[in-house]
């Protein structure tokens with residue numbers, strides 16, 4: 061008797077991205093009730109399973125969906141508005157004023173859809189966001205069908221979304237209670253940084269994290285100036301200040317961390333937070349480089365993110381992987397550092413570990429959700445093919461992602477978006493662009 065299942069997806073290659081990575085040839089994923097129930101040779105799968113939907117990817121590699129572990133997705137609408145500037149000049153004189161004038165529920169919804177269309181078309185199935193008007197991002201994610209971690213932003217600066225820290229906390233908690241049991245949307249805490257949030261409010265964030273079991277995202281030691289300012293004002297580095305209030309733990313997602321000295325490394329080794337490396341944003345703003353290889357040697361989990369598109373200027377995890385590998389080698393002065401497989405894992409399993417969802421996604425494993433992507437390698441840019449993992453990381457453009465699934469639901473089919481309206485999204489982006497430019 062053949063077992064009835066929902067989908068059987070055959071592929072020329074599969075890269076599992078498990079701890080013990082496997083590269084499988086001519087294998088199939090068997091999917092039932094949104095989950096991977098089997099991974100087996102295609103020949104065998106055809107005799108064992110009767111699927112409602114069978115698809116064959118004879119020139120493709122299937123990998124887990126990519127996880128963008130740090131974004132401000134709605135900032136897509138400000139892409140290219142202010143470039144070639146230093147971080148504080150960029151924030152204070154360009155980005156924050158534009159946000160103050162334009163960010164609204166409506167803008168965040170339209171901009172989030174624009175970002176999600178871009179992410180789905182480049183193989184990203186899950187993102188970890190920090191922005192304002194969380195409900196609008198969540199509503200867009202529900203429509204898109206993406207897995208979304210959405211941060212309850214706290215910042216001691218009034219914005220269009222909230223005027224006081226109390227208002228940020230109140231709005232964040234309202235969002236938390238609305239989405240705490242959602243299948244694909246997970247609320248997190250997102251204090252902006254140690255230079256924009258007071259220690260009292262950081263303590264409050266920590267209490268909420270402990271009370272509700274929430275991950276905390278924070279921009280940390282992004283650039284030398286941030287560390288210098290903290291030393292001048294508090295005689296302590298930002299990581300030390302967070303450690304002193306008990307915030308540095310596996311629940312913490314420390315974003316950027318380009319500045320790491322020996323004392324910092326001791327704290328990281330003792331407390332095991334997760335780090336997110338955003339190499340393109342760090343390079344563009346000349347913030348520094350996260351020492352990925354050194355952290356890897358110390359057993360610290362490092363995930364990968366694009367940061368907002370206004371400082372990147374895209375949400376392309378394929379481009380980010382390539383940059384992370386090259387910058388990682390430069391930083392370690394070692395061409396063997398941050399190899400192709402290590403880089404692919406930063407964009408998949410390491411992201412899932414950082415977000416605390418590696419039991420659900422991040423690798424192709426029986427029992428995990430069917431979050432995966434198909435990439436066609438039979439294109440000019442990726443021929444001939446000697447090593448599938450290095451081809452994927454070092455040579456494959458995001459446009460070769462053809463198909464995308466989240467929890468068994470197909471979101472992209474042969475490069476066509478199935479849940480989003482591309483024409484409408486472009487039209488709305490153009491309308492916003494015209495208004496913001498004037």
Ligand SMILES: [Zn+2]
Pocket residue numbers: 130131132279315367368
């Ligand atoms: Zn950021």
